[in-house]
Amino acid sequence: MEWYTTLLLGIAILFVLFLSGAPIFLAFLFAILTGVYVIIGPAGFPMFANSILDTASITSLASIPLFILMGELLFRSGTMDVLFDSIDKLVGRVRGRQYVLVVTLSAVFGALSGVAMAVAAMLGRAIMPGMQARGYNRDIAAGLIVSGASLAPIIPPSLLAIIVGSIADVSIAKLLIAGVMPGLLLGGIFIVYVFVRIAINPKMAPSNVASERGDTSIGEMVMALVRILPFAIVIFSVMGFIMLGIATPSESAATGVVGALITAAIYRNLNLKMIWDSVMASITVSAMILAIMAMSKMFTQLLAFTGATSELVQLVANLGFGPITMLIIMLAVPFILCMFIDTIAVILLTIPIYQPVVTSLEFDPVWFWLLFLINITLGAITPPFGYTLFAFKAVVPDMTISDVYRATWPFVLLFLAGIGIIIMFPAIATWLPNLVG
């Protein structure tokens, strides 16, 4: 069988299994067991067993359960409520202030949780009803919450960045840090867009800003600032430790857990039951993610065994397209795939194929994989099957899924504009990681 027939057949089987409702890790398991038997024969089965052991023992992957634990501790201890309240006080009395509040909260919550769905569901439940009641434009508010939540996998610490970094064999620390500037850029683009919309049509935001929130005195603002200071412990114990070279990303995830415990203690929300519930939730979610990832090595080995990897690189080299065209094609494929299948499945499916191509095209790995990361994040808010959209819809019952789709499209375009800017100015992604060294 030709390599491309094997490759296409394998991807087709996986796709059918995904859409049949089979758990993704089972779909991969089925495809891999079949692939090993057909391509290598029964002698390949011990390789499969060892590939699971090898992948599940990768030390850097320990950061996945640890970052999940950090987020769980912060959410379950109620410390996020303090953050919410304080940022609300700190956002000034500008027209459309709640839009700014949404973007700011998304960025901060995203940074602390790293999971877009959780942030979309939380902000959808906490902010959306109030915004609608105050006369904010429903579509802008919904689009902003969904897209703001999607900054979570970009702004560090990000689970997806760790997964992409470990499979693509690129520095996880650099990939994490690389997300800071693009995350802020995208947040800035969203705010500018909203203010432009308000400038064109003032009805997009209520005119009576004072009615939204009473006067906040300077003292209250200082107190709000003081109240969010303990979060600096979490941020410093993660990003600070990585940037100062004190800890590796995995170690910083552990110090981040300690930071979250200290923060919860400062807010007097620390108790054993909360800690235990957080640990149990973290290990089960992590097992779910890592069970899928455990299949990744054998999938890569099978691709190499069929000759698909080398032939694909050869094919790409012979296409004669320029790097930019290739980049656009390579970003378009996962973007479309993410509309239909789960993000982690797309990562697992595409990275082993892309990795040698990225090397042969001599792309900066941090820059390319960050673009890839933003791109697949965008896939989760792109209709028809965006998980973040579904998470948001679940908490906003008065909006139909079509309403959510319509609200999201402008922000999808803004995301694409952001990606375009990062392609034109790679330093946005590479400057900070290069600074760290």
Added chain:
Amino acid sequence: MKKFFDKLCAIHDLLTLAAAILAAIGLICIVTFYVYEVVTRYFFNSPTAWVSDFVSYFLCISVFLALPKVTKDKAHVAVTILVDIMPAKLSGYFHTAISLIGFGCLGFAAWISLQENIRQYTKSIDTLAIISIPQWWVSSFITFGLALSAIYMLRYAHPSERFSDSSMAGSAG
């Protein structure tokens, strides 16, 4: 007969819960190891040689100890959009078929892993690490996790245990 199966299921559930608790303790150990490493390396200039190896062992063990609970809770991520819009009867058949395929795949994978455990044991193969230990000490947990998950898949193939709509629809994003 039903009583016997109920008892077996109860033992299966109990084993799963015990394994999940051990997995959680494993995660706490990973946090402790890493914090200990950072403190000893940066405050006492005395890096350890064992933390990295032990974290990798504990990670693998914890993941596969927790896997049966994920399967029990039907918490695996899946794309259920098409299944959700199917008529209930048809989606029921789909769920049963997927459960049986799941049982077959996980059971076979557990068997492969068991063969490898036995090979590692008989040939005294150690892990490639600074602090090396017999490889089967770690890899046997993979067999355990896959086997217990396989049994859940078999249990879920029964019409009364089919996946609910909300299950297996999580996502990690």
